[in-house]
Amino acid sequence: MPFILSPDPARRPRVLIINPNATEAFTEGIRGTLRADVELDFYTAPAAHAPASIESATDEIVSAAACLSELRAHVDKWDGFVVACFSAHPLVPALRELSAAPAVGILEASLLMGSTLGGRVGILTTSPRWEPLLEGEIAALGLAGKNAAGVVSSGLAVLDLEELPRASVIKVLCTAAADVLQDRRGADVIVLGCAGMAGLEDAVGEACQPGLVVLDPVRCGLEMCLGLIRMGARTSKVGLYAPA
Amino acid sequence: MPFILSPDPARRPRVLIINPNATEAFTEGIRGTLRADVELDFYTAPAAHAPASIESATDEIVSAAACLSELRAHVDKWDGFVVACFSAHPLVPALRELSAAPAVGILEASLLMGSTLGGRVGILTTSPRWEPLLEGEIAALGLAGKNAAGVVSSGLAVLDLEELPRASVIKVLCTAAADVLQDRRGADVIVLGCAGMAGLEDAVGEACQPGLVVLDPVRCGLEMCLGLIRMGARTSKVGLYAPA
Amino acid sequence: MPFILSPDPARRPRVLIINPNATEAFTEGIRGTLRADVELDFYTAPAAHAPASIESATDEIVSAAACLSELRAHVDKWDGFVVACFSAHPLVPALRELSAAPAVGILEASLLMGSTLGGRVGILTTSPRWEPLLEGEIAALGLAGKNAAGVVSSGLAVLDLEELPRASVIKVLCTAAADVLQDRRGADVIVLGCAGMAGLEDAVGEACQPGLVVLDPVRCGLEMCLGLIRMGARTSKVGLYAPA
Amino acid sequence: MPFILSPDPARRPRVLIINPNATEAFTEGIRGTLRADVELDFYTAPAAHAPASIESATDEIVSAAACLSELRAHVDKWDGFVVACFSAHPLVPALRELSAAPAVGILEASLLMGSTLGGRVGILTTSPRWEPLLEGEIAALGLAGKNAAGVVSSGLAVLDLEELPRASVIKVLCTAAADVLQDRRGADVIVLGCAGMAGLEDAVGEACQPGLVVLDPVRCGLEMCLGLIRMGARTSKVGLYAPA
Amino acid sequence: MPFILSPDPARRPRVLIINPNATEAFTEGIRGTLRADVELDFYTAPAAHAPASIESATDEIVSAAACLSELRAHVDKWDGFVVACFSAHPLVPALRELSAAPAVGILEASLLMGSTLGGRVGILTTSPRWEPLLEGEIAALGLAGKNAAGVVSSGLAVLDLEELPRASVIKVLCTAAADVLQDRRGADVIVLGCAGMAGLEDAVGEACQPGLVVLDPVRCGLEMCLGLIRMGARTSKVGLYAPA
Amino acid sequence: MPFILSPDPARRPRVLIINPNATEAFTEGIRGTLRADVELDFYTAPAAHAPASIESATDEIVSAAACLSELRAHVDKWDGFVVACFSAHPLVPALRELSAAPAVGILEASLLMGSTLGGRVGILTTSPRWEPLLEGEIAALGLAGKNAAGVVSSGLAVLDLEELPRASVIKVLCTAAADVLQDRRGADVIVLGCAGMAGLEDAVGEACQPGLVVLDPVRCGLEMCLGLIRMGARTSKVGLYAPA
Known part of the structure; x- marks a missing residue:
């Protein structure tokens, strides 16, 4: 389990910004507005499986499953996650179950x-x-x-x-x-x-x-995530977000 | 859109009981307890994609997406749906978006x-x-x-x-x-x-x-679903469950 | 105490539809809209004691007491009750205390x-x-x-x-x-x-x-009541609705 | 409608303390504890119709109806009412509908x-x-x-x-x-x-x-009622407690 | 601690009406509307420290501190307090901590x-x-x-x-x-x-x-306070309002 | 009004950490735990007016007023404020009224x-x-x-x-x-x-x-405050926190 127990102050935090729909232009739009003094990676959901935009509960499920199937094996690469869909996107609790790195939704x-x-x-x-x-x-x-x-x-x-x-x-x-x-x-x-x-x-x-x-x-989500990372905070593993 | 506008009193309602995990034995267990005077079909999620049991938010997403990919094209075959997982399973709102036939979760x-x-x-x-x-x-x-x-x-x-x-x-x-x-x-x-x-x-x-x-x-879910069907009730298509 | 422990599948449930005001025309109006495949009895509150329509908390009390005085001794005749006044009519909790057969209000x-x-x-x-x-x-x-x-x-x-x-x-x-x-x-x-x-x-x-x-x-009330009856459900007798 | 528009400071307020069960000993017990510098009348529900004690929703209805049938025609005799049953007794909203004099429940x-x-x-x-x-x-x-x-x-x-x-x-x-x-x-x-x-x-x-x-x-109920009376406050007649 | 354990029925209660802003004309306006059959003292906050009117959270703090510094040593002179500012004025909980005499806010x-x-x-x-x-x-x-x-x-x-x-x-x-x-x-x-x-x-x-x-x-506040005093009620000293 | 409209990325944010009680040792304890890559100033409430520790609603008022009298004229020196008392300390809304720089309470x-x-x-x-x-x-x-x-x-x-x-x-x-x-x-x-x-x-x-x-x-408070500052966020001046 990738606990971030003692954040190295010399290392810049690395955060994954997740656009859970399949429209690259959205990801690009977000990228242009975010600060440059941290390591930011950007992810766009796969066009083969995820919707071009998220407009319903059905879209949220399909989008979340498409992202999970690609990201699940790699969650230990990042110090934190921002799910950049303005909703209670189901990827947020899933990431909290899969990783102890803070995961934040923008809503x-x-x-x-x-x-x-x-x-x-x-x-x-x-x-x-x-x-x-x-x-x-x-x-x-x-x-x-x-x-x-x-x-x-x-x-x-x-x-x-x-x-x-x-x-x-x-x-x-x-x-x-x-x-x-x-x-x-x-x-x-x-x-x-x-x-x-x-x-x-x-x-x-x-x-x-x-x-x-x-x-x-999105900027709120990033700043909340960075604040949690800089404190060394991690997602709790003994209650709601315990691994399955 | 499969509106059930005037239920034919001579026709017995046809309900799909959905076990959204991949364990057939669960489906069999449920089938044994349900009444016999309506048409019940039973569905088990595909073992290739869905978890054997549902124990987390992550499992719920994976299970829902697996079921949706198989059921989506066929929702007009039934007069109602019961999602037989004791949770706020995300398949319930998805079915309500995809069909006007009543969809009920057992929780x-x-x-x-x-x-x-x-x-x-x-x-x-x-x-x-x-x-x-x-x-x-x-x-x-x-x-x-x-x-x-x-x-x-x-x-x-x-x-x-x-x-x-x-x-x-x-x-x-x-x-x-x-x-x-x-x-x-x-x-x-x-x-x-x-x-x-x-x-x-x-x-x-x-x-x-x-x-x-x-x-x-599960019996609560079935009776609630049958009651809605017998009234001719359908899921609203103008608000929360409007098609995407 | 009239527990309905094992509903006989061959017997059709018998439900009392209670119009707690004294206007027979209302009862007739309701009767015309309800399904015919169960045994339905209809009751109208006595004109001597109950109001012609229910328009206040005072009317609710007078109506409930009038109905209770007539129905109290006979509640074991039915498998369920529907109180057909669109309110939190006090007859509903009273029937739940007096009988274990499901009692449902239409609101x-x-x-x-x-x-x-x-x-x-x-x-x-x-x-x-x-x-x-x-x-x-x-x-x-x-x-x-x-x-x-x-x-x-x-x-x-x-x-x-x-x-x-x-x-x-x-x-x-x-x-x-x-x-x-x-x-x-x-x-x-x-x-x-x-x-x-x-x-x-x-x-x-x-x-x-x-x-x-x-x-x-009223149709919602009847279907909810029938669903409860068909499951063999009864009102709990150990807490809120324990007999006095 | 008995509005108490301008309370006469020289007149002592007259309050009816209502024991809505039929046990006189309760009424006597209450009477012994209340202050003597206002006019207090005491009422006990009729033994022929009301329960000896109130232990259920059914009792509340029967008690309220029994009291209403006797008190209804006389509510303009008092400046305020205290319903001395520790419950959300239905007589309280009924009195508020029937009179503009403050009516207070002791709970x-x-x-x-x-x-x-x-x-x-x-x-x-x-x-x-x-x-x-x-x-x-x-x-x-x-x-x-x-x-x-x-x-x-x-x-x-x-x-x-x-x-x-x-x-x-x-x-x-x-x-x-x-x-x-x-x-x-x-x-x-x-x-x-x-x-x-x-x-x-x-x-x-x-x-x-x-x-x-x-x-x-009961003392709380009396003091709240007297405070309302002394202010000249009355029950509103344009909303929830409008006459039927 | 000034508990008022046994109110002397022959003694008229003495209540302090507190205007926590520094405008005397407000105090005078209130005085003119209140009943004359109890002992009422009136207090206006000091012009040197308190605002002329209260229009913000900042004003509430400044006003409360100004009143506290003058009143703190004298709270045992009264049987009750009415804080005559239409807000959740912080003086109310402070008086409840400092005295057992009832303290009431007018909101x-x-x-x-x-x-x-x-x-x-x-x-x-x-x-x-x-x-x-x-x-x-x-x-x-x-x-x-x-x-x-x-x-x-x-x-x-x-x-x-x-x-x-x-x-x-x-x-x-x-x-x-x-x-x-x-x-x-x-x-x-x-x-x-x-x-x-x-x-x-x-x-x-x-x-x-x-x-x-x-x-x-203000009249509501005074009547509520008088009702509490006349019952001999006092502020609890074992929980939320225990002395610091 | 000190709006921080375009935060200069080259300038490190300057935050005031406020210990609203008068015990310097608390301030020192906090100082030792906070990160060193921003400009932090520390303030302790004046011993002449503020309590040594905050244990009641009364203490909160006295503490807030003591801090306000010293800080009020100087709030435009900082980009943000952290009130380091674990309570709904009244200084937080007061600072929000007095400045547009973010003010955060640690609770x-x-x-x-x-x-x-x-x-x-x-x-x-x-x-x-x-x-x-x-x-x-x-x-x-x-x-x-x-x-x-x-x-x-x-x-x-x-x-x-x-x-x-x-x-x-x-x-x-x-x-x-x-x-x-x-x-x-x-x-x-x-x-x-x-x-x-x-x-x-x-x-x-x-x-x-x-x-x-x-x-x-305290670390939560600081990170939340820094996140708000880094976004260029400011306290709204048109509603709850409008200047008086």
């Missing part, structure tokens, strides 16, 4: 970190399909109390984020953020609810009231 | 039905590994309030249920049921928390105080 | 069954008076989490359902269902929240988005 | 007032039968969070409180209070959970750690 | 008492700044379930209540009460959410539907 | 981070006095669901941690961790619940089952 990390920055965190998601799905998953994570402003759809499909002109994407996201999450729901912190929105936090923030905070969940 | 069905029969439902599970796993899943299903007496491990492994002498199995289960769930936790209804315990409800009931109720979750 | 049964068919169940009730009453009772049943889309009044009085022209009734119900529950509250499953709406589920469903599910709670 | 009042005096309120009840009944009713009142130390049975039947020698009663209550509620459950406030325990709070308090608080719920 | 008292008068209590506060602050504090007090209609800002600053013409103040409050809390949120009981609104309950009530109840929280 | 940070490492986080505190105090504060932070194994006292006073021989301290902590939190409460992650326990996590971990995780909350 969870962004709600945990966002809850220290304001009183009403809201989530800006893609299609309306994600509203009930995310609300259910957030409740299942025990984090409904940390999402007081709820989940609001922008109406964009996940793949629209890659395919539409950037200016159109930003315009649609800004409207949903400012008109619905800020004005109607009273959000003081907004989380961009899709890994495909990476890098858009400043643009969305400019559409909102000055002082409102917009968070990129 | 969910037994807690829902048990909650109409007493005030403190308790669950008798197998190994200690399942205690935190089930408690987390029950909370995620929004059913913690329907499991007031909690989850108690008998200490038996899932496969012990098939491999140990029946008398030994019963003795161990009876002790955990009577001493822990009934006496210490105050359960008035006990759910047998593993499909592999099918058929043992009378034996366990005899070890408890007369009047205490012991439920077989 | 409870429809929320439990509806929660397996979608993610946001909503309730369409009669007068605005019922909104706070039902919300409180649903919370008291521990089912608030299964009623995410809430309770919406159609504005009709209970007795309007019998007295107004059917087309007017349907029109009013359809507007509340489609405009409020579906569009504003995001319901994917709608429960008709009054026994007097029996038989209207198809008409209301046609006003909504295709794929949205509309449930008749 | 509710003692938990509300006790929650201002400590962090972990516990309840000392009579027979084990009451443990699941009270836990369910406290949750239904939305007060589970105000009963952190739970409900503990002394093993005494309700009528034992009248019939056994006082010294024996006190000894049994003291043991349950000190050994279970104080030591094992960590209660810092103990509520005597039966109107029949009126007047025993000092004796029980002496068995506990100095500084622990023991409350008589 | 807490008004929600507890209001919950016996209706089903949906709503709060009318001052500036929008207080909406998230109060919602968080009410949840922290475990009273979110007793504030179903939520917190609504009138838009007025706290000091506006003293400085604007009374007619303008009333007009603004009435609009928020009737249009938002009553009509949109379905409140049946409205609590005036600032000590500075003392005496305005009748004016606001007249703007609402007849039968809706409007409560002055 | 909150350790529960948030611990919840990603296991299923049942437990807390090992000092004296029994802290059990009800912490349970209340954790609920108030909305984190009760992240503390499934509860709070357990070691019986040591806060100052014992400095004054008793280290071996004795460790022995007592190990017994409480292993016998109570691990064995009886089923904790899989244990948080050391006092800043004075800094540096003892390995010693406590050795007394527990291999694979169980023990966390030092």
Whole structure:
């Protein structure tokens, strides 16, 4: 079991950023936004088995199984994992069972970190399909109390984020953020609810009231993971995440 | 989309009982306990891809993906589905997305039905590994309030249920049921928390105080599914379970 | 104590459908919608003591006491009971104390069954008076989490359902269902929240988005009760429902 | 509608203390413990229709209906009502519907007032039968969070409180209070959970750690009711307690 | 420790009403609305150290520390304390630690008492700044379930209540009460959410539907405190409020 | 307002670690355990005004006010704040109101981070006095669901941690961790619940089952704060933490 008992301060942590869908452009988008002072590896799910985007519970299972079959034998290569799908993706608990290196999901990390920055965190998601799905998953994570402003759809499909002109994407996201999450729901912190929105936090923030905070969940996931690694923290092996 | 709009009263409903692990003996054990006046088909997950028993979140994903790859193209053959794994098995929401025929999990069905029969439902599970796993899943299903007496491990492994002498199995289960769930936790209804315990409800009931109720979750799942079918109920296609 | 220990598969279950108000027309309305392959008896509360319709906590007590005084001595005649008032009617726990035959309320049964068919169940009730009453009772049943889309009044009085022209009734119900529950509250499953709406589920469903599910709670109650009977399940006699 | 719009400061408030069981000795026991500077009337439920003690949901209904049939026409005689049964007695919401004078139950009042005096309120009840009944009713009142130390049975039947020698009663209550509620459950406030325990709070308090608080719920109910009356507060007539 | 073990019925209780901000006019406003048949002392926080009004968590700390430094040595002079700031003011738990005389906050008292008068209590506060602050504090007090209609800002600053013409103040409050809390949120009981609104309950009530109840929280706090004193109740000294 | 809009990657973040009690030895103990690759400043509350240790709600107020009076004018010197008292210390929300630099409490940070490492986080505190105090504060932070194994006292006073021989301290902590939190409460992650326990996590971990995780909350607080700073995250200024 790859316990990281005494992190070597001279060694830079090595983290695997997992894009569990099969769209390379998403992985590239994420890569461009992350800091350069740690060793980051990037993984994209195999196009032969995983969906191009994740839009349902079925997609999550297929995606998780496709990633597991490739990653399972290699988990001891990394000091930590970030699962870069904005959901309660089942790969997160699976990685916690398979490794003692910290494994973090970006939905969870962004709600945990966002809850220290304001009183009403809201989530800006893609299609309306994600509203009930995310609300259910957030409740299942025990984090409904940390999402007081709820989940609001922008109406964009996940793949629209890659395919539409950037200016159109930003315009649609800004409207949903400012008109619905800020004005109607009273959000003081907004989380961009899709890994495909990476890098858009400043643009969305400019559409909102000055002082409102917009968070990129992938960066939250990476920072949470690095913090755990730097403390030498590892996943517990005696309870919920004991090996099977 | 296979909507069952007007159930033909002359036709007997056809239900698929899914054992999502690869152990045929479990499927046989279940088959022996179910009523004979409906059309029941039985499915066992493929040994090449699915685990022999389900003991972790990782097992659940692998099991669900293995079943999905075989069943996905054929879901329109049945009027309803029972997923006979005592967990929040991810196949349940996936089937609800893929079909409008009712899909029921046995953990969910037994807690829902048990909650109409007493005030403190308790669950008798197998190994200690399942205690935190089930408690987390029950909370995620929004059913913690329907499991007031909690989850108690008998200490038996899932496969012990098939491999140990029946008398030994019963003795161990009876002790955990009577001493822990009934006496210490105050359960008035006990759910047998593993499909592999099918058929043992009378034996366990005899070890408890007369009047205490012991439920077989597979029979709960089947009756809940049949009730939904007989009403002509179907899974909603406009919200949480909309097709992807 | 009338335990139903070994249900005779050759004998058809006998269920008492209880209309706890004194309006015979309601009982007749219900009778017309229920399946014919079990033995159903129907009971209407006595006009001398029970209210014509149930509209308050006071009505519930008076209705329950009136029914209890007549039914108490005869509860061993039936294999199960359905209390056909859409509320947390106090007759339900009373019957569970007085008999071991399953006793089911239609509010409870429809929320439990509806929660397996979608993610946001909503309730369409009669007068605005019922909104706070039902919300409180649903919370008291521990089912608030299964009623995410809430309770919406159609504005009709209970007795309007019998007295107004059917087309007017349907029109009013359809507007509340489609405009409020579906569009504003995001319901994917709608429960008709009054026994007097029996038989209207198809008409209301046609006003909504295709794929949205509309449930008749009396049929839910009957199917839940039959499922429990067919399993041989009985009410626990050692805890919450022990005889006094 | 008997609104008490401007309480006359010169007039002493008149409160009806309702013992909803048919045992006069209970009423007398309560009367002996209450303050003398307000007008108190005492009512005992009719022996012909109400139970001698209340031990079940069935008893609550029968008791409530018996009281309602006698009191309904006379509710405008009082400035407030205290229902002196330690339960979520259904007479409380019924009185709130029938009158605008404040109506208070003693379970509710003692938990509300006790929650201002400590962090972990516990309840000392009579027979084990009451443990699941009270836990369910406290949750239904939305007060589970105000009963952190739970409900503990002394093993005494309700009528034992009248019939056994006082010294024996006190000894049994003291043991349950000190050994279970104080030591094992960590209660810092103990509520005597039966109107029949009126007047025993000092004796029980002496068995506990100095500084622990023991409350008589009937006195809580009376003080809460008087406070509401003295403010000129009345039950709202536009929502939950609107007249039917 | 100043236990009030046997309240002398001949002695009138002596209560300290604490205005924890430094604005004397608020103290005067409160004094004018309270009953005259008990001994009331009034305290205003020192202008040198406390804020003129309380508008933030920072203000609460500064205000509480300023009051504590003056009051700490004198707490045994009173039979009870009312902290007349509509918040979860930290002075309340501090007084409970420092004295056994009951200490009551007006937010807490008004929600507890209001919950016996209706089903949906709503709060009318001052500036929008207080909406998230109060919602968080009410949840922290475990009273979110007793504030179903939520917190609504009138838009007025706290000091506006003293400085604007009374007619303008009333007009603004009435609009928020009737249009938002009553009509949109379905409140049946409205609590005036600032000590500075003392005496305005009748004016606001007249703007609402007849039968809706409007409560002055300072009067609630005083009556709750007097009820506790008259019972001889004291703060528990063995758990949450044990002396440090 | 000191917004940290574009963190300079070349500049090392500067964080203030605040020990809000007046015992320098605690500050020194903490300093010895923290990483050296960021700029850390350390602050101890003034002995003239703050308590030597924090043991009550009263202490928290006095401590917070003492710190605020010294720090208030200087908050723009730091990129982030860690309040190193294991409580819901009121300085945390005050700093969030006074600055946009992230402010983190160590109780909150350790529960948030611990919840990603296991299923049942437990807390090992000092004296029994802290059990009800912490349970209340954790609920108030909305984190009760992240503390499934509860709070357990070691019986040591806060100052014992400095004054008793280290071996004795460790022995007592190990017994409480292993016998109570691990064995009886089923904790899989244990948080050391006092800043004075800094540096003892390995010693406590050795007394527990291999694979169980023990966390030092100050290190959690620092890593959470650094993660927020490195993302450029700032406290929201439009809702709960808007300036007064």
